[in-house]
Amino acid sequence: MNKTFQEAEEFLNKFSDMLSKNIPENTAVVICPPALYLEMTDDYARENNYYTGAQNISHNESGAFTGEISAMMLKSLNIRYCIVGHSERRKFFLETDGLIGKKVEMCLKHNIIPIYCCGELLSERDAGIHFDIVREQVETALFKLSKEDFSKVVIAYEPVWAIGTGVNATPEQAQEMHAFIRSLIEVKYKKKIASETTILYGGSCTAKNAAELFANPDVDGGLIGGASLKPDEFFKIIQSVKKS
Numbered sequence: 734m735n736k737t738f739q740e741a742e743e744f745l746n747k748f749s750d751m752l753s754k755n756i757p758e759n760t761a762v763v764i765c766p767p768a769l770y771l772e773m774t775d776d777y778a779r780e781n782n783y784y785t786g787a788q789n790i791s792h793n794e795s796g797a798f799t800g801e802i803s804a805m806m807l808k809s810l811n812i813r814y815c816i817v818g819h820s821e822r823r824k825f826f827l828e829t830d831g832l833i834g835k836k837v838e839m840c841l842k843h844n845i846i847p848i849y850c851c852g853e854l855l856s857e858r859d860a861g862i863h864f865d866i867v868r869e870q871v872e873t874a875l876f877k878l879s880k881e882d883f884s885k886v887v888i889a890y891e892p893v894w895a896i897g898t899g900v901n902a903t904p905e906q907a908q909e910m911h912a913f914i915r916s917l918i919e920v921k922y923k924k925k926i927a928s929e930t931t932i933l934y935g936g937s938c939t940a941k942n943a944a945e946l947f948a949n950p951d952v953d954g955g956l957i958g959g960a961s962l963k964p965d966e967f968f969k970i971i972q973s974v975k976k977s
Contacts, residue, residue: 734767735962741770748964749781756782757974760954763814763848764961768802772810786814786848789822792835804843815840816956818850818874820893830873837874841882848887848956849875850935851914855894863892864913871914876921883922887931888914889956895936896958904945907934911951940969947974 736744748764756762762783766774775785791801807815817840818833833849840847851870853863867890875886890910895901902910911932919927934946935956946952954974961967 736767736770738770738773741766742773744962744964745774745777748967749777749783751964751968752783752971753781755968755972757972760971760974762971765814765816765848771807771812775810775812784813786816786846787812788816788819790815790817790836790839790845792832792839794839804839804845807845808843812845814846814848814887816848816850816889818870820850820852820891820896824893830870834874834877837878837886838882841878841885846885846887848889848933850889850891850956852891852893852936858892858894863910867910867914868917871917872921880922880926883918884926884929887933889933889935890914891935891956893936898937901937901939901942901946902934904949907946907952908949911949915951938970940966940973943970944973 752762763786764774764778764783765786765788768787771785771787778785787802787807789802790807791798791803793801793803795803795805817836818828822828837847837849851867853866857863857866875883878886892902911934914932915927915930918930931953932951933954933956934952935958938946938955938957939960943955947954955970957967957970960970
């Protein structure tokens with residue numbers, strides 16, 4: 734929940750100009766702005782080779798749900814991605830794995846690619862149950878999907894203790910959890926789907942640590958929060974994919 738309309742337009746102008754000729758090979762860039770700016774963002778995205786995503790979606794098709802945004806509304810704007818289950822939605826709006834699973838299904842029903850977020854609290858990691866927490870989140874929300882539908886999902890591992898704190902998971906910690914998530918997928922959906930699933934890291938990822946994080950074999954990219962608000966910083970993170 735950042736930037737006025739004018740600030741968002743300034744960001745998109747600068748970012749689009751920087752990115753237009755400099756997207757690393759085999760890299761997809763997605764901007765997920767506040768809903769008010771989706772249409773403007775997509776206008777820029779279409780001309781500059783990146784994509785637009787929403788930050789949230791209703792689990793309901795339509796109806797008397799004041800303030801909510803439906804999948805059909807996003808689809809009518811040709812929005813291609815949507816973040817679901819972000820830790821802030823879980824913490825502040827009490828979203829459960831079951832509810833988030835319904836949002837995933839709603840996205841897929843309308844051909845929107847869900848970016849499904851999962852991750853543990855610091856207390857859960859300290860208690861040694863971080864793998865159990867992430868397993869439950871992934872299995873409850875995603876493992877009811879068919880192979881075909883699951884293959885369209887992007888997963889973002891975001892250790893909650895690292896979000897906005899300046900303390901990122903070490904490359905070893907990130908790789909360990911990403912490999913664990915991929916192993917869960919392989920058991921459920923077999924090796925091919927597991928190897929092809931995109932798993933992102935989110936949590937105090939910056940221009941300084943991105944290349945080292947992205948160099949891990951099971952880390953396919955990043956879900957960038959605070960650092961994405963600054964075009965120069967965000968651009969450096971995107972460029973780090975090339976160096977990893």
